[in-house]
Amino acid sequence: DAKTTQPNSMESNEEEPVHLPCNHSTISGTDYIHWYRQLPSQGPEYVIHGLTSNVNNRMASLAIAEDRKSSTLILHRATLRDAAVYYCILRDVARGSTLGRLYFGRGTQLTVWP
Amino acid sequence: NAGVTQTPKFRVLKTGQSMTLLCAQDMNHEYMYWYRQDPGMGLRLIHYSVGEGTTAKGEVPDGYNVSRLKKQNFLLGLESAAPSQTSVYFCASTVLGLGEQYFGPGTRLTVT
Numbered sequence: 001d002a003k004t005t006q007p008n009s010m011e012s013n014e015e016e017p018v019h020l021p022c023n024h025s026t027i028s029g030t031d032y033i034h035w036y037r038q039l040p041s042q043g044p045e046y047v048i049h050g051l052t053s054n055v056n057n058r059m060a061s062l063a064i065a066e067d068r069k070s071s072t073l074i075l076h077r078a079t080l081r082d083a084a085v086y087y088c089i090l091r092d093v094a095r096g097s098t099l100g101r102l103y104f105g106r107g108t109q110l111t112v113w114p
Numbered sequence: 115n116a117g118v119t120q121t122p123k124f125r126v127l128k129t130g131q132s133m134t135l136l137c138a139q140d141m142n143h144e145y146m147y148w149y150r151q152d153p154g155m156g157l158r159l160i161h162y163s164v165g166e167g168t169t170a171k172g173e174v175p176d177g178y179n180v181s182r183l184k185k186q187n188f189l190l191g192l193e194s195a196a197p198s199q200t201s202v203y204f205c206a207s208t209v210l211g212l213g214e215q216y217f218g219p220g221t222r223l224t225v226t
Contacts, residue, residue: 036215041220042219042220043118043204043206043217043218043219043220044157044204044206044215044217045217046214046215046216087156101147101159101162101172102147102157102159102206102215103159104149104156104157104158105156106154106155106156107156
């Protein structure tokens with residue numbers, strides 16, 4: 001599976017937008033970009049995913065570069081509850097991906113200051 | 115609708131003891147997974163199941179066994195616990211392989 005690169009940590013002030021970057025220069029045409037987050041002492045939770053076009057949902061937006069070698073998770077107004085580790089994960093729909101396995105890196109630790 | 119539940123929440127074992135972790139989901143999901151998470155690390159897949167009666171190895175299966183006798187339950191067994199198995203264990207499920215994965219709250223296991 002293609003790997004992703006994320007900064008170890010980022011900080012934001014409450015109610016400000018947060019842009020969490022992810023590099024995936026070896027992404028294949030059949031890789032979906034998924035984001036999960038893990039709040040302290042909890043299991044991971046799904047945030048958003050996309051293939052080529054930008055995506056929005058109630059939690060966040062996902063901006064995907066035209067060449068798909070990078071993406072950015074956007075939290076429009078950070079709250080204290082958004083403090084978590086954010087994981088950027090590629091899921092290949094072609095190669096054995098029906099097994100649904102998620103490959104987690106270390107993610108980005110987001111700190112939100114009041 | 116409880117989602118994914120895990121039993122127990124905490125456990126301390128002595129080296130060589132055995133135990134079983136239970137994962138239950140009430141969403142009628144076909145796929146279930148067991149992950150472990152060590153401090154400061156991402157999750158690693160131990161074993162998974164794509165349906166009742168089927169199981170397969172993940173990235174780090176050594177020292178663990180699993181069973182999926184009922185669709186809603188996925189059991190993770192440690193036959194002879196070792197300190198290296200001290201970790202937080204997460205169970206997850208999904209209706210289809212590519213769907214959103216739903217995670218349980220985790221079981222914190224310490225082996226002394």
